[in-house]
Amino acid sequence: MARGRLRVYLGAAPGVGKTYDMLAEGQRRAERGTDVVIGFMEDYGRPLTRKMAEGLPTVPRKNMPYRGTAFTEMDLDAVLARRPQVALVDELAHTNVPGSRNDKRWRDIEELLEAGTDVITTVNIQHLESLNDVVEQITGVRQRETVPDEVVRRADQIELVDMSAEALRRRMAHGNIYPPDKIEAALSHFFRPGNLSALREIAMLWVADRVEEALLRYRGQHGIQKPWATRERVLVALSGGPESDTLIRRGKRTASRGAGGELLAVHVRRDDGLATGNANLLAHHRALVESLGGSFHTMAGDDPAEAVLAFARKINATQIVIGATRRSRLKNLLGRGTGEAIIEGSGDDIDVYVVTHDEAAHGRLLRRHRVQSQSTDDTP
Structure with a gap:
């Protein structure tokens, strides 16, 4: 059985629309007759995101009690049993509740890929392991959930979901990202213009490096000796x-x-x-x-x-x-x-x-x- 293909929507910052774009891609494929299911999707109460998910079949989540609190996680066994052609699985860097088969969601996704299912997922730039320290220096916030860079680099497709700092702050102010009681604090801390601009630049440079790696592999596979000046x-x-x-x-x-x-x-x-x-x-x-x-x-x-x-x-x-x-x-x-x-x-x-x-x-x-x-x- 052929291994499934992985597509990652990489967000330059929270709220740029990566989950929305993942769902939109799922809708396009479903319209073409592909069997697409939502394995896990987090809409955070955003009406536009929730609306984009309408009509796509969803595998019910699995209840996971932990320390007297009820949590829900992707039901990996149910998705594997369903055997869809494409599974939409949000939040690649997510840490599963203790007691789950895998400690991280990216390991769940790896099982789906090995089973031959194509996976479309999402992750924000600040969750890449190699950038953890620099993101903390910029934003003052240390990300507790990370994913190894190599997991993302191995993806068959990476699409950067980007937005200017000004546009993202407007989305925040209009209540399209966080609930009203969290907007002011977010705008004055993590979502400061300097933070967002720095994260955006980091995301573009990281993607440029990944493209450069693919270019070098292509040159090697095709015996191309002459350099291609993609950048200095x-x-x-x-x-x-x-x-x-x-x-x-x-x-x-x-x-x-x-x-x-x-x-x-x-x-x-x-x-x-x-x-x-x-x-x-x-x-x-x-x-x-x-x-x-x-x-x-x-x-x-x-x-x-x-x-x-x-x-x-x-x-x-x-x-x-x-x-x-x-x-x-x-x-x-x-x-x-x-x-x-x-x-x-x-x-x-x-x-x-x-x-x-x-x-x-x-x-x-x-x-x-x-x-x-x-x-x-x-x-x-």
Whole structure:
């Protein structure tokens, strides 16, 4: 039996309409003759959401007593026995009442998918596990219910349900999200304009990363080597020398010029294990890259230029930042350096930026001084 397909409506914030959109999609599929049922739906008393559910068959919930209180949960066994083509299951990050077969609703959904049922579900961006800390810093509210990012990333389809901060606050003020007694507190706390704008940006960036992952998989599956410039991805090639600080900061400025730009740094060590850079400096460079929001990578290779170019194409880099050469004129005459090889091998699909730095300038001045000193010594 083929595994079911998962579609996730990802809300940028509570109240943007993800449950409504889930139900609307269910209605569209039902009109086309698909067997659609509501496995679990939470309308929070919202009239428009409740109306959108009309006409769709619903599997009755299961009563779950806990500590003297009655709760209701999705009746997983009943939905599995019903064997619908599509099940609508709200609130992916929900924690089930103790005593349920699974502790989390996303595990219930996994059973439905394994049984061959397509599932359409919902989750808000603040419930993704990796974003728990940053959401708390922004909103002051720690989300107790989370779902692993990988569960959402594995979805066959993710649709971002978005709304401007102003429009969402108007919906709140008109009573379309929370009951009247909770509106004022919500508007002055979680639903402040700055909070909503930040959550919206986080949601768009998270979805962009997920799309980028799918793009990289597609390129790999189809043997596409040429990068596709969906957004700026700047790769800084580090030799391990003291000039690397300058290159990292220049790379960060370049990446920041475009929306969603990404900074990466790579250091190539020799295949034979011999050191190619000062270990303390490399640790410092890693810390600097990560403090600027980038990622630091090391790899082995006999030919640094080939290794950098291979890595750049693997990650779909749009630009490579390298430092001006510190090689002597004699060495340049004997053969090309790593920088020249990267430039020659980059082709027309990756831009290479050569950044001047104090170390290169110092090397040129030192060589000039040596030449002048030798001329003076040879003077009779």
